[in-house]
Amino acid sequence: MQSITVTAPGKLMLFGEHAVVYGQPCLVTAVNQRMTVELYHDGNKPYEVDLSEIKDARFVSAIIDMFKEKFHLKIGKLHIKTNCGFSGKYGFGSSSAVTTAMVGAMSEIFNLSLNNKQIFDLSYEVVLKVQGVGSGFDIAAATFGGLLYFVKGGQVLENLPLDLNQTCFVVGYSGIKSNTVEIIQQVAQKRAQEPEKFDRIMNAIGELVNQVKPKLLSHDWERVGKFMDFNQEYLRDLGVSNQKLEDLIAAAKNAGAWGAKLSGAGGGDCMIAISGNDKREAIEKAIEKAGGEALNIKMNAEGVKIER
Ligand code: PMV
Numbered sequence: 001m002q003s004i005t006v007t008a009p010g011k012l013m014l015f016g017e018h019a020v021v022y023g024q025p026c027l028v029t030a031v032n033q034r035m036t037v038e039l040y041h042d043g044n045k046p047y048e049v050d051l052s053e054i055k056d057a058r059f060v061s062a063i064i065d066m067f068k069e070k071f072h073l074k075i076g077k078l079h080i081k082t083n084c085g086f087s088g089k090y091g092f093g094s095s096s097a098v099t100t101a102m103v104g105a106m107s108e109i110f111n112l113s114l115n116n117k118q119i120f121d122l123s124y125e126v127v128l129k130v131q132g133v134g135s136g137f138d139i140a141a142a143t144f145g146g147l148l149y150f151v152k153g154g155q156v157l158e159n160l161p162l163d164l165n166q167t168c169f170v171v172g173y174s175g176i177k178s179n180t181v182e183i184i185q186q187v188a189q190k191r192a193q194e195p196e197k198f199d200r201i202m203n204a205i206g207e208l209v210n211q212v213k214p215k216l217l218s219h220d221w222e223r224v225g226k227f228m229d230f231n232q233e234y235l236r237d238l239g240v241s242n243q244k245l246e247d248l249i250a251a252a253k254n255a256g257a258w259g260a261k262l263s264g265a266g267g268g269d270c271m272i273a274i275s276g277n278d279k280r281e282a283i284e285k286a287i288e289k290a291g292g293e294a295l296n297i298k299m300n301a302e303g304v305k306i307e308r
Contacts, residue, residue, distance in 0.1 A: 030300065127139060
């Protein structure tokens with residue numbers, strides 16, 4: 001009987017959501033909220049997979065099928081347990097974190113020595129199989145950790161040498177669970193209805209991501225805040241913001257944030273604001289007063305990791 005424990009972090013999209021689905025770059029950070037996967041394997045027993053201790057087994061069972069097929073493994077009795085260190089409601093990417101941690105755990109327990117790029121590729125393949133859509137930005141954050149400049153499918157995967165925790169990012173949960181797949185489909189409809197406007201917005205978001213990258217690297221945080229505001233305007237134009245997110249964004253800005261935007265697909269989940277450390281408390285209070293939940297989140301978390 002062998003056992004292994006692997007963790008992977010959740011993520012927060014900083015810039016470029018939606019446009020990344022259409023080939024533009026984005027900036028994403030891993031956050032200090034982790035998913036744990038424990039795997040027990042007894043190769044002397046006949047094949048039997050126990051998924052009873054997993055909440056959503058779709059990704060895990062797709063991984064087992066994929067590993068059986070690709071690597072012709074002799075799997076005995078396999079028991080998997082997952083434990084999410086954060087609530088799935090916030091949109092930090094529990095599915096991508098569980099997928100990445102499980103792929104890492106399978107690699108380790110069956111001595112496949114997969115590197116991070118291989119873990120990313122296999123995990124992304126699983127997500128596309130189960131979910132059908134997505135750029136893979138969340139899988140990239142779960143695999144590599146840190147702050148990433150990312151293009152769909154891992155065509156570009158750049159780990160930026162910058163600790164975001166030098167400044168203050170406040171994360172506010174809107175209280176509304178967003179349905180990422182549904183919103184991606186709504187955005188696709190928008191493209192069909194107004195293709196020219198759509199392309200203009202996507203290109204503008206991609207350009208914005210390329211412009212904010214050097215501002216981040218030179219710690220020009222106030223300017224980064226301005227770019228958050230610009231990005232939010234485009235997301236509003238795309239129709240993915242809503243009143244609750246707008247209220248939290250306005251509250252954060254009135255309390256002294258340099259900029260703020262929704263993070264992720266929109267329609268709910270979280271917003272983020274950037275400010276100096278002296279403003280954190282005031283912004284958190286303002287978000288709570290506007291009906292949101294201020295979350296204590298650290299950026300630049302480590303990627304997928306074998307714990308024992
Ligand atoms: O809702 P989230 O946090 O998973 O973010 C989705 C971001 C999109 O760009 C809309 C989709 C994607 O896979 O990149």
